[in-house]
Amino acid sequence: MSEPILTVEDLKVTFDTRQGRKWPWSPMKKVHAVNGVSLSLERGRTLGVVGESGCGKSTLIRAIAGLVTPTGGTVTLEGRAVDYGSRADVLALRHKVQMIFQDPVASLNPRMTVREIVSEPTRRFRGDLDPEAQDKLVHDLLDRVGIAQRNFNRYPHEFSGGQCQRIGIARALAVNPKILLCDEPVSALDVSIQAQVVNLLRELQAEMGLSLIFVAHDLGVVRHISDDILVMYMGGMMEKGESDALVRTPRHPYTQALLSSVPVPDPNVIVEPQVLEGDLPSPLNLPEGCLFQSRCPKRQDACKATKPALLAAGGREVACHFAE
Amino acid sequence: MSLLSVQDLAIRFSTGDGTVHAVNNVSFDIAPGEKVALVGESGSGKSQIALSIMGLLAKNAQVSGRILHEGRDLLTLSQDALNKVRAKKIAMIFQDPMSALNPYMRVGRQLTEIVELHEGLGRADARKRAIEAMEAVQIPDAKNRIDAYPHEFSGGMRQRIVIAMALICKPGLILADEPTTALDVTVQAQIMRLLDEIQSELNTAVLLITHDLGVVAGFCDRSMVLYGGRMMETAPTKDLFAAPSHPYTRGLLRAVPNINDAAGELRAIPGSPPNQLRPLTHCPFAARCVDAVEQCRSTLPELTGEATKRACLRPVEALS
Amino acid sequence: MTSAKARLQSQAFVEDVAEEMLSSRSFWADARARFFKNRMALVSVFMLFLLVLFAIFGNVIAQWSYEEIDWNLLGMIKEEGGPSIANGHYFGVDELGRDMYARVVQGSRTSLLVGFVAGIASVLIGSTIGAFAGYFGGRFDSIVMGGYTIWLSVPYIIFFVVWQAFFGRSLGQMILVIVLVNWTAGLLIVRGQVMMLRNREFVDAARMLGLSDVAIIFRHIAPNILWVVVIYTSMVVPEVIMMESLVSFLGVGIQEPNTSWGALISEGASTMTFGTLWQLAFPAAFFVIAQVSLYYIGDGLRDALDPKDRL
Numbered sequence: 002m003s004e005p006i007l008t009v010e011d012l013k014v015t016f017d018t019r020q021g022r023k024w025p026w027s028p029m030k031k032v033h034a035v036n037g038v039s040l041s042l043e044r045g046r047t048l049g050v051v052g053e054s055g056c057g058k059s060t061l062i063r064a065i066a067g068l069v070t071p072t073g074g075t076v077t078l079e080g081r082a083v084d085y086g087s088r089a090d091v092l093a094l095r096h097k098v099q100m101i102f103q104d105p106v107a108s109l110n111p112r113m114t115v116r117e118i119v120s121e122p123t124r125r126f127r128g129d130l131d132p133e134a135q136d137k138l139v140h141d142l143l144d145r146v147g148i149a150q151r152n153f154n155r156y157p158h159e160f161s162g163g164q165c166q167r168i169g170i171a172r173a174l175a176v177n178p179k180i181l182l183c184d185e186p187v188s189a190l191d192v193s194i195q196a197q198v199v200n201l202l203r204e205l206q207a208e209m210g211l212s213l214i215f216v217a218h219d220l221g222v223v224r225h226i227s228d229d230i231l232v233m234y235m236g237g238m239m240e241k242g243e244s245d246a247l248v249r250t251p252r253h254p255y256t257q258a259l260l261s262s263v264p265v266p267d268p269n270v271i272v273e274p275q276v277l278e279g280d281l282p283s284p285l286n287l288p289e290g291c292l293f294q295s296r297c298p299k300r301q302d303a304c305k306a307t308k309p310a311l312l313a314a315g316g317r318e319v320a321c322h323f324a325e
Numbered sequence: 326m327s328l329l330s331v332q333d334l335a336i337r338f339s340t341g342d343g344t345v346h347a348v349n350n351v352s353f354d355i356a357p358g359e360k361v362a363l364v365g366e367s368g369s370g371k372s373q374i375a376l377s378i379m380g381l382l383a384k385n386a387q388v389s390g391r392i393l394h395e396g397r398d399l400l401t402l403s404q405d406a407l408n409k410v411r412a413k414k415i416a417m418i419f420q421d422p423m424s425a426l427n428p429y430m431r432v433g434r435q436l437t438e439i440v441e442l443h444e445g446l447g448r449a450d451a452r453k454r455a456i457e458a459m460e461a462v463q464i465p466d467a468k469n470r471i472d473a474y475p476h477e478f479s480g481g482m483r484q485r486i487v488i489a490m491a492l493i494c495k496p497g498l499i500l501a502d503e504p505t506t507a508l509d510v511t512v513q514a515q516i517m518r519l520l521d522e523i524q525s526e527l528n529t530a531v532l533l534i535t536h537d538l539g540v541v542a543g544f545c546d547r548s549m550v551l552y553g554g555r556m557m558e559t560a561p562t563k564d565l566f567a568a569p570s571h572p573y574t575r576g577l578l579r580a581v582p583n584i585n586d587a588a589g590e591l592r593a594i595p596g597s598p599p600n601q602l603r604p605l606t607h608c609p610f611a612a613r614c615v616d617a618v619e620q621c622r623s624t625l626p627e628l629t630g631e632a633t634k635r636a637c638l639r640p641v642e643a644l645s
Numbered sequence: 646m647t648s649a650k651a652r653l654q655s656q657a658f659v660e661d662v663a664e665e666m667l668s669s670r671s672f673w674a675d676a677r678a679r680f681f682k683n684r685m686a687l688v689s690v691f692m693l694f695l696l697v698l699f700a701i702f703g704n705v706i707a708q709w710s711y712e713e714i715d716w717n718l719l720g721m722i723k724e725e726g727g728p729s730i731a732n733g734h735y736f737g738v739d740e741l742g743r744d745m746y747a748r749v750v751q752g753s754r755t756s757l758l759v760g761f762v763a764g765i766a767s768v769l770i771g772s773t774i775g776a777f778a779g780y781f782g783g784r785f786d787s788i789v790m791g792g793y794t795i796w797l798s799v800p801y802i803i804f805f806v807v808w809q810a811f812f813g814r815s816l817g818q819m820i821l822v823i824v825l826v827n828w829t830a831g832l833l834i835v836r837g838q839v840m841m842l843r844n845r846e847f848v849d850a851a852r853m854l855g856l857s858d859v860a861i862i863f864r865h866i867a868p869n870i871l872w873v874v875v876i877y878t879s880m881v882v883p884e885v886i887m888m889e890s891l892v893s894f895l896g897v898g899i900q901e902p903n904t905s906w907g908a909l910i911s912e913g914a915s916t917m918t919f920g921t922l923w924q925l926a927f928p929a930a931f932f933v934i935a936q937v938s939l940y941y942i943g944d945g946l947r948d949a950l951d952p953k954d955r956l
Binding site for chain 2: 053054161162163164191192193194195196197199200218219220221222224225248258259260261262263264265266267268269270271272274276277280281
């Protein structure tokens with residue numbers, strides 16, 4: 002195993018909410034979005050993060066990127082802990098870590114041309130290059146992601162969703178990052194276009210030696226692109242492991258239920274979804290023990306009393322008292 | 326005798342940028358009790374077809390062709406006559422359950438309203454029917470939850486209520502427009518299962534409109550594939566997945582990741598979706614098709630074949 | 646591979662490419678094209694242009710200054726003071742024997758100057774505060790919104806009277822006090838727009854590029870809300886002219902002998918019953934033309950800029 006490029010330890014994110022306050026000066030209530038996630042990302046590899054809506058997977062990578070400030074835990078980038086309170090540290094982080102977003106059209110400023118959009122990061126981050134080299138970089142990047150030169154002066158609304166996502170990728174790569182955080186990059190795209198973007202990301206990863214964190218709710222896509230998969234539920238980690246092994250033999254009851262529900266594009270396969278009864282806990286008021294206890298088919302008293310620790314065994318980490 | 330027969334349906338929208346040719350002469354039939362999928366990517370016109378059946382198209386739409394239901398052309402019916410067909414004969418399930426429900430009305434009232442209007446039931450009978458409908462879609466504790474407001478239910482439960490609303494008059498045909506797209510996978514699986522159970526119980530025909538081939542594979546008897554507002558292929562679902570005969574269908578199936586198949590390479594369809602501002606004079610897929618020949622860019626192929634029909638000059642079998 | 650080659654040579658491919666090469670227009674070029682299609686707005690722009698020319702160069706053909714009294718006509722204003730080319734009083738004289746034409750030119754200057762300067766300044770101030778409140782939210786937003794609510798409850802006429810009692814009634818003070826009264830213009834609408842845009846992913850993308858908050862507001866958000874500000878300005882300018890006229894009409898406006906449309910209308914209205922109708926008609930006509938033109942320009946801008954109609 003090589004030295005990880007990024008390690009995250011016990012990351013927590015809470016948001017203040019005005020909801021349910023009696024007076025304007027009453028203390029804010031806390032929404033617990035991410036509850037102690039630890040992960041490590043090795044150079045050139047891809048970590049997939051899956052979970053259902055509201056599980057905190059997007060917040061997790063937005064916290065790593067510093068778009069929301071983590072309330073606890075540490076992020077270590079290339080052996081140095083990142084101080085999110087320091088502007089210099091955050092700027093340094095963004096030299097190495099860039100992000101692509103969920104809504105390809107909304108992630109581009111509608112009043113800027115494609116050339117302006119991709120030039121902005123080169124101007125800011127590639128001061129080492131002279132203006133001509135910067136222009137050439139913009140040109141090469143857009144060319145690499147498949148945007149024809151005659152379209153450089155057009156505006157985002159004139160492109161399809163897939164093309165907009167390519168432009169977003171070019172913008173992120175203009176910084177020459179080492180890590181690319183992908184926040185549901187293909188979920189807004191059609192199937193045929195989705196495959197184009199996934200394949201492009203894989204090619205670029207190989208060419209530039211990028212490390213990826215790929216967040217998505219579509220397990221099929223995540224399995225396809227990821228070396229490892231992290232399963233989240235209510236902001237907590239349920240299971241983490243090498244992706245083939247995790248999909249073939251899920252050990253956490255939540256992972257099992259999730260995988261059993263994935264539709265398979267093959268009429269000969271009969272999907273037998275494992276039904277989860279019970280309600281989701283409120284993120285304002287998380288339960289004492291296991292986060293999944295209210296819906297778990299295997300719950301026992303121990304699950305209510307103590308939060309299961311993340312136990313590692315055979316390259317797999319599972320947070321369950323009764324993991325198989 | 327088919328339950329619904331769509332013949333030569335064309336839908337155009339006049340917009341500031343010109344005329345958008347959303348649906349171009351599409352024809353299909355649905356038999357009673359049949360589960361049919363209308364598969365397509367965004368811009369394929371699948372939702373517009375559903376809306377035209379329900380008479381809910383936007384005001385700037387021009388429609389031609391015929392939509393025959395029980396011998397009557399729905400496109401020529403008056404608003405009043407159409408209102409009687411809606412809900413009672415044909416019901417629709419929308420993509421977003423929250424916007425399909427009135428947030429200021431108790432769910433029970435939204436259900437009883439339909440039966441009071443369409444079947445002339447009294448308050449008490451209507452309430453009984455509403456509870457039955459909620460039980461049919463497996464909402465626990467229906468007797469008490471009937472007086473709750475939509476926001477008091479989870480996303481999956483809300484979609485069950487929308488399904489209950491669609492089913493309460495026992496219509497012969499349900500149009501389900503992306504009914505699970507807004508839901509999480511675990512909930513999606515449950516909802517599709519529920520739809521399947523109810524369908525076999527009531528023998529209602531279902532037209533499932535979706536982009537998700539996984540959902541189609543698990544649910545439908547027959548699949549129709551749309552591209553650029555044009556029917557590309559229609560076939561029994563098993564045949565379609567096993568041996569797609571249209572290059573577009575084949576491309577689509579190769580582009581879908583399969584959770585059970587790690588080695589499978591995702592093979593993207595090159596190019597971008599078609600520009601619909603021009604009237605269709607040739608195959609809409611020709612510009613992205615790897616097998617296209619010169620003739621594909623000059624002629625518009627018709628749908629031909631027996632069990633499997635495709636609109637292609639060079640169908641896949643002929644190539645291999 | 647041959648098929649790919651065939652594709653490159655096909656007519657359909659050439660058409661596709663030709664279509665993609667259609668020149669692309671920016672949002673503003675699009676809006677300009679739409680605005681120029683609106684005849685009423687164009688006529689109004691022309692009318693407003695004439696008014697501005699009149700205000701700037703009208704004096705060139707005036708034979709009297711706006712404060713000069715024509716002693717020849719005093720005492721027989723009703724009989725001799727009407728509009729006349731012969732004596733050089735094109736619009737007649739007012740009740741003190743001053744040339745109405747020169748006074749209308751002067752009044753137009755004051756009113757248009759106050760309207761545009763105070764109107765634009767108020768919107769810029771309000772929009773900037775609104776943009777910051779919407780972007781940062783939290784405590785700053787609470788304070789701004791609290792101030793806004795309190796400000797709305799201050800009766801502005803009283804504010805005018807008190808302010809001018811302290812600081813005099815010059816043109817500069819007039820503009821200043823109108824800006825002070827109107828600083829809330831555009832605040833709410835810009836704040837709302839910014840709150841909406843702040844959550845769009847392109848703002849996050851800009852943050853990922855290490856841009857500071859101020860840079861994001863002015864470089865990335867401002868171009869996206871400029872259309873709102875333009876529309877709002879087109880509504881505030883006539884409002885400000887109206888406000889200036891109203892306070893002048895009530896006698897707390899601009900200091901004599903300087904004048905404005907409101908002051909002229911006020912004077913004309915007070916002498917209306919003596920049969921000197923021209924003293925009311927000329928300033929009123931200019932006032933109405935300005936208001937109607939500004940209204941139609943605003944309407945045209947709304948149609949041209951509001952993307953709701955765009956598909």
